[in-house]
Amino acid sequence: MALRGVVVVAHSGGPTSVINASLEGVVEECRPHPEITGLYGAIHGIEGVLQERFIDLFEEDEGIWPAIRSTPSSVLGSSRRAVTDSDLGRILEVFRAHNVRYFFYTGGNGSMDTAHRVDTAARLGGWEMRVIGIPKTIDNDLVETDHTPGYPSTARFFACAVRDVGADNRALPSPITFVEVLGRNTGWVVAATSLARREADDAPHLIYCPERRLPVDRLLADVEGVYRRLGRAVIAVCEGQLDETGNPFGADARASSRQPLAMNLGHTLARIVTERLGISARSEKPGLFGRSSAAFISTVDRAESRMCGAAAVRAAAEGMSGKMVTLVREPGQVYAVHTSLAELTMVANRERPFPAGWMNQEGNDVLPEFREYAAPLIGEIVPHARLRGVLVQRRIADVE
Amino acid sequence: MALRGVVVVAHSGGPTSVINASLEGVVEECRPHPEITGLYGAIHGIEGVLQERFIDLFEEDEGIWPAIRSTPSSVLGSSRRAVTDSDLGRILEVFRAHNVRYFFYTGGNGSMDTAHRVDTAARLGGWEMRVIGIPKTIDNDLVETDHTPGYPSTARFFACAVRDVGADNRALPSPITFVEVLGRNTGWVVAATSLARREADDAPHLIYCPERRLPVDRLLADVEGVYRRLGRAVIAVCEGQLDETGNPFGADARASSRQPLAMNLGHTLARIVTERLGISARSEKPGLFGRSSAAFISTVDRAESRMCGAAAVRAAAEGMSGKMVTLVREPGQVYAVHTSLAELTMVANRERPFPAGWMNQEGNDVLPEFREYAAPLIGEIVPHARLRGVLVQRRIADVE
Numbered sequence: 001m002a003l004r005g006v007v008v009v010a011h012s013g014g015p016t017s018v019i020n021a022s023l024e025g026v027v028e029e030c031r032p033h034p035e036i037t038g039l040y041g042a043i044h045g046i047e048g049v050l051q052e053r054f055i056d057l058f059e060e061d062e063g064i065w066p067a068i069r070s071t072p073s074s075v076l077g078s079s080r081r082a083v084t085d086s087d088l089g090r091i092l093e094v095f096r097a098h099n100v101r102y103f104f105y106t107g108g109n110g111s112m113d114t115a116h117r118v119d120t121a122a123r124l125g126g127w128e129m130r131v132i133g134i135p136k137t138i139d140n141d142l143v144e145t146d147h148t149p150g151y152p153s154t155a156r157f158f159a160c161a162v163r164d165v166g167a168d169n170r171a172l173p174s175p176i177t178f179v180e181v182l183g184r185n186t187g188w189v190v191a192a193t194s195l196a197r198r199e200a201d202d203a204p205h206l207i208y209c210p211e212r213r214l215p216v217d218r219l220l221a222d223v224e225g226v227y228r229r230l231g232r233a234v235i236a237v238c239e240g241q242l243d244e245t246g247n248p249f250g251a252d253a254r255a256s257s258r259q260p261l262a263m264n265l266g267h268t269l270a271r272i273v274t275e276r277l278g279i280s281a282r283s284e285k286p287g288l289f290g291r292s293s294a295a296f297i298s299t300v301d302r303a304e305s306r307m308c309g310a311a312a313v314r315a316a317a318e319g320m321s322g323k324m325v326t327l328v329r330e331p332g333q334v335y336a337v338h339t340s341l342a343e344l345t346m347v348a349n350r351e352r353p354f355p356a357g358w359m360n361q362e363g364n365d366v367l368p369e370f371r372e373y374a375a376p377l378i379g380e381i382v383p384h385a386r387l388r389g390v391l392v393q394r395r396i397a398d399v400e
Numbered sequence: 401m402a403l404r405g406v407v408v409v410a411h412s413g414g415p416t417s418v419i420n421a422s423l424e425g426v427v428e429e430c431r432p433h434p435e436i437t438g439l440y441g442a443i444h445g446i447e448g449v450l451q452e453r454f455i456d457l458f459e460e461d462e463g464i465w466p467a468i469r470s471t472p473s474s475v476l477g478s479s480r481r482a483v484t485d486s487d488l489g490r491i492l493e494v495f496r497a498h499n500v501r502y503f504f505y506t507g508g509n510g511s512m513d514t515a516h517r518v519d520t521a522a523r524l525g526g527w528e529m530r531v532i533g534i535p536k537t538i539d540n541d542l543v544e545t546d547h548t549p550g551y552p553s554t555a556r557f558f559a560c561a562v563r564d565v566g567a568d569n570r571a572l573p574s575p576i577t578f579v580e581v582l583g584r585n586t587g588w589v590v591a592a593t594s595l596a597r598r599e600a601d602d603a604p605h606l607i608y609c610p611e612r613r614l615p616v617d618r619l620l621a622d623v624e625g626v627y628r629r630l631g632r633a634v635i636a637v638c639e640g641q642l643d644e645t646g647n648p649f650g651a652d653a654r655a656s657s658r659q660p661l662a663m664n665l666g667h668t669l670a671r672i673v674t675e676r677l678g679i680s681a682r683s684e685k686p687g688l689f690g691r692s693s694a695a696f697i698s699t700v701d702r703a704e705s706r707m708c709g710a711a712a713v714r715a716a717a718e719g720m721s722g723k724m725v726t727l728v729r730e731p732g733q734v735y736a737v738h739t740s741l742a743e744l745t746m747v748a749n750r751e752r753p754f755p756a757g758w759m760n761q762e763g764n765d766v767l768p769e770f771r772e773y774a775a776p777l778i779g780e781i782v783p784h785a786r787l788r789g790v791l792v793q794r795r796i797a798d799v800e
Contacts, residue, residue, distance in 0.1 A: 015571045040792055044571075052794045059790035067785035073567035075787050080572065097795040161689045167473035168692040171415045172480065177688065267664045284687030288577065289561045292568040294784075295695040384694075385467035387475050390459035392440055394452045395497040 002035035002317065003128060005101025009057075010042035010049060012107030012114070013080060014138065016150030017072035017157075017297050018305040019106060022134050024069045025309025026104055027057055033317060037099070045079035046114065050090050052097075069302065072292045083114045088121045095122070101129045104312050108137035108148075112324055113348035119322045130316035133324035133344055134308050138291050140188035143352045144342035145326035149308055150291070152301035152377035154182060155192030157290045158236070159381050163196035165284060166203025166234045167384050173232035176223060176273050176281035179204070180266035182290045183238045187211055187354035189290075190238040191366045192374050198383040203234035206364045208241055211353045214363075215244035219269070220276055222364050227279060239265055298379050304337060311339035335376035402435035402717065403528060405501025409457075410442035410449060412507030412514070413480060414538065416550030417472035417557075417697050418705040419506060422534050424469045425709025426504055427457055433717060436502070445479035446514065450490050452497075469702065472692045483514045488521045495522070501529045504712050508537035508548075512724055513748035519722045530716035533724035533744055534708050538691045540588035543752045544742035545726035549708055550691070552701035552777035554582060555592030557690045558636070559781050563596035565684060566603025566634050567784050573632035576623060576673050576681035579604070580666035582690045583638045587611055587754035589690075590638040591766045592774050598783040603634035606764045608641055611753045614763075615644035619669070620676055622764050627679060639665055698779050704737060711739035735776035 009026050011019055023041070030036050041055040042048030055076065068075055083091075095103070105115040112133045119131035135142050140151035158181045169177050183189040187209025194207060205226045208214050214237075226233035243249055249268045266283030273281040308325045315323060323341040330336040358370040409426050411419055423441070430436045441455040442448035455476065468475055483491075495503070505515040512533045519531035535542050540551035558581045569577050583589040587609025594607060605626040608614050614637075626633035643649055649668045666683030673681040708725045715723060723741040730736040758770040 011571075013572075015568055038792075041787070052792075052796055054792040055787055056790045056792050057787075060788055064785060064787070068787070071567075071785045072564055073784070074571040075785070077570070078572045094796065098792070160693075160695065161686075164472055164692040164694065165688050167471075168415055168688045170477070171411075171474040172413075172478045174688075264664070264667045267667060282687070283685075284689055285683075285685045286561075286687075286689060287682070287684030288565050288568045288574075289684055289686060292564040293560075294564065295560065384473070385464060385471045385475070387441070387455055387457075387464070387468070388460055389443075390456045392438075392452075392454040392456050392498070396452055396494065 002033070003101045003130065004035045004037060005099045006038035006040060007036050007102040007104065008040045008042055008049065008054065008095070008100050009104040010045045010106065011074045011076050011078040012045045012105060012111035013078060013136070014291060015072070015074040015078055016136055016138055016291055017153045017293060018149055018302045019074050019136050020071050021069045021302045021305040022106055022136065022149060022309035023076065024065045025306040026313055027065065029310040029313035036102070040098070041076040044077035046081050046083055046087070047079045048077070049094055050087060052094050069306065070294060070297065072294045072297070083117065088117060091118060092121055092125050092127060095129065096127060102316050103129060103131045104134055105131070106134040106136045108139065109142055109347060109349050109351060112344050116322060116344035116348050119344065130319070130321040132312040132316050132320065133347070134312045135324055135326065138182055138189060139184055139186055141186045141351045141353070142347060143350045144324070144347050146329040146337065147327060147377055149301060149305035151188060152298035153296060154291050155189050155374060156298045156378045156381070157286070157293055157296035158182070158189055159192050159195040159378060160296055161286055161290070162193040162204050162234065162236055163381060163384065166196060169203060169232055169234050174280065174282055175227060175232040176270070176279050177234050178266040178269050178281065178283040179234065179236050180283060180285040181236055181238050182287070183210065184240045185210055185351060187238055190236050191354055191358070191370055192378060193236040194366050194371060195375060195378055195381050201230055204236040205230065205233045206235040207366055208237050208364060209354050209359055210238045210240040210242060211356065212359070212363045213242050213244050213246060216272060220273065223273055224277055237265060237269060241265060298377060300377055300379060307339055315341055403501045403530065404435045404437060405499045406438035406440060407436050407502040407504065408440045408442055408449065408454065408495070408500045409504040410445045410506065411474045411476050411478040412445045412505060412511035413478060413536070414691060415472070415474040415478055416536055416538055416691055417553045417693060418549055418702045419474050419536050420471050421469045421702045421705040422506055422536065422549060422709035423476065424465050425706040426713055427465065429710040429713035437499070440498070441476045444477035446481050446483055446487070447479045448477070449494055450487060452494050469706065470694060470697065472694050472697070483517065488517060491518060492521055492525050492527060495529065496527060502716050503529060503531045504534055505531070506534040506536045508539065509542055509747060509749050509751060512744050516722065516744035516748050519744065530719070530721040532712040532716050532720065533747070534712045535724060535726065538582055538589065539584055539586055541586045541751045541753070542747055543750045544724070544747050546729040546737065547727060547777055549701060549705035551588060552698035553696060554691050555589050555774060556698045556778045557686070557693055557696040558582070558589055559592050559595040559778060560696055561686055562593040562604050562634065562636055563781060563784065566596060569603060569632050569634050574680065574682055575627060575632040576670070576679050577634050578666040578669050578681065578683040579634065579636050580683060580685040581636055581638050582687070583610065584640045585610060585751060587638055590636050591754055591758070591770055592778060593636040594766050594771060595775060595778055595781050601630055604636040605630065605633045606635040607766055608637050608764060609754050609759060610638045610640040610642060611756065612759070612763045613642050613644050613646060616672060620673065623673055624677055637665060637669060641665060698777060700777055700779060707739055715741055
């Protein structure tokens with residue numbers, strides 16, 4: 001017999017450009033279920049649950065959803081609040097008061113831990129409910145799933161950014177340009193900039209993944225090598241990159257915040273190159289734009305994000321709880337995925353690093369195996385048109 | 401009688417996302433002229449002229465041009481080389497050797513000075529030729545023209561970037577986010593971020609133009625005011641912004657280059673806010689991506705850039721020289737422009753600041769008059785979809 005009650009869906013952590021598509025998937029899949037008596041969106045994630053601040057999603061005009069699907073960032077709002085044990089009690093109290101029997105929590109590995117704790121607390125408290133995690137992170141660092149909704153679109157953004165900055169750098173050599181790429185501890189996004197390349201001299205010329213520490217001397221030798229060959233270099237670095245001593249480069253901006261990040265990485269590296277090699281260098285840091293841009297949404301990503309939202313509702317309707325939806329890549333030449341489920345306990349607080357076997361030995365590029373993995377997720381990165389460039393014969397002998 | 405000879409077209413300064421459209425305009429307009437015996441593109445601008453390095457553009461497949469038109473950055477390559485008097489002699493020597501009778505130089509106010517000097521040198525040297533400038537700069541700081549090709553697309557990029565970063569900031573307050581915007585000395589691009597707004601609480605919440613110095617205390621008071629009201633703030637600042645003493649904020653990265661720029665502005669301001677107000681702050685700096693992105697090309701800009709290239713050829717074919725093509729906005733409700741011509745001497749080395757009358761008194765926002773000027777150039781900035789957001793009634797009394 002179907003469990004009768006209210007659904008709460010909540011977002012956690014950094015928004016992505018497709019998180020609203022998974023919300024749409026939840027809403028669409030809930031609609032035909034008569035046992036779902038209400039569909040609430042928590043305002044600013046778990047904060048909204050704690051403060052009983054919910055939007056009634058059944059009150060929204062049905063025609064709004066196609067636009068919401070393509071809107072980046074969370075239309076519900078999100079939160080990074082770490083859930084305490086006393087919060088858990090409050091959450092259960094709110095769920096009982098509103099007869100919430102279904103909780104869909106959209107987030108990364110920390111959020112899956114929260115979902116697991118809510119699931120456990122409900123069981124121990126004798127409150128029957130279904131808790132299902134919907135995967136979301138641009139970092140692509142969740143285990144048990146082929147990849148994570150949100151990642152392909154941010155990967156696409158940075159591949160296009162490096163392609164375009166590379167075209168600028170070719171036309172008017174800067175000559176050294178760092179592009180700082182999102183990705184907390186893992187190199188999945190920075191690796192994707194490799195998809196910007198078609199010709200041998202295309203950017204990025206160097207790619208560093210934060211799974212390996214980056215000795216400054218190593219970086220300088222790499223940059224100098226590319227510069228000697230091409231007279232320029234575009235380097236993709238990850239915001240989470242650590243130096244040889246395990247410290248972030250130039251991490252001074254967030255000294256007052258809980259989690260210091262290497263917020264000034266690109267600039268710091270540019271300064272080091274300018275000072276040590278005497279070559280002019282600059283840096284670009286699209287930052288949060290890289291996870292919030294409608295223009296670079298991967299259509300595969302959007303469709304899969306929606307699928308994951310819908311699959312969460314189906315799993316809960318079938319009586320499952322304590323699981324996260326996963327994406328399983330089907331074998332074969334043509335890219336296809338289906339959804340499956342993993343135990344929340346298998347996913348919670350675990351991190352999937354970029355595979356060491358997909359990096360080259362020098363640690364400054366990624367291997368074709370990664371390209372095969374990532375290309376179908378990210379979609380085609382159209383190379384820029386170039387002229388054939390038939391040269392006119394010179395007519396003056398004494399050319400410098 | 402038509403002057404028979406070769407055309408050279410060259411690009412100067414920073415590429416834009418529509419400079420290739422003006423190249424296309426030149427090529428298309430040259431084709432039907434029998435007196436044009438050759439059409440050469442200089443590789444890397446004036447460097448290519450000096451080194452006799454030309455691409456024969458008549459050798460390109462005609463079918464390539466629609467793709468070239470939509471390709472950002474210069475397919476010829478550009479240069480920032482300052483032309484010396486001895487360079488001028490060499491340029492004339494090369495022009496005589498190849499029977500170059502038409503020179504189209506695409507650039508900003510410095511480049512128009514170079515074009516003027518080439519025109520004068522040819523006249524003094526008894527070499528009959530036509531020199532026409534094609535306007536190009538993302539900075540929009542050329543005088544004598546309503547606006548400059550390249551500006552609308554970069555303005556569109558940053559308006560979309562601020563809209564999207566603003567959506568991210570609303571969903572998960574950062575809480576203070578600076579977006580560093582291109583624009584050397586003038587506020588035209590940073591002002592355009594105002595087009596991201598629809599609702600009263602939309603980003604950007606503060607806009608600073610570099611025409612006014614920015615006292616740190618003033619900035620801190622502004623930021624604190626917005627933060628108190630909204631709990632967050634997105635601030636658009638221009639890379640060329642100077643502090644109250646006339647120095648750039650955080651300009652250490654280019655100490656070794658000719659022209660030091662405030663390359664670390666956003667980060668420096670974020671650090672100041674964090675330290676002085678105790679509010680966590682971050683910064684984004686899309687940088688060169690803002691002038692090289694195909695995804696944000698303004699269709700009006702692309703069409704006008706093409707028009708300017710074609711108009712340059714027509715002017716030269718009619719016997720004119722020493723002029724720059726300008727855009728003249730037609731009076732009336734519906735946006736329309738036609739091209740005209742200005743003397744190179746009127747444009748060379750002159751800079752058009754953002755009008756003081758289009759800024760508010762506090763110096764932290766722009767007025768609706770600017771919006772009316774810029775909106776038709778930049779095209780529609782589609783606002784993000786939002787939920788209606790009907791709140792669910794609370795059921796627990798003791799809400800915190």
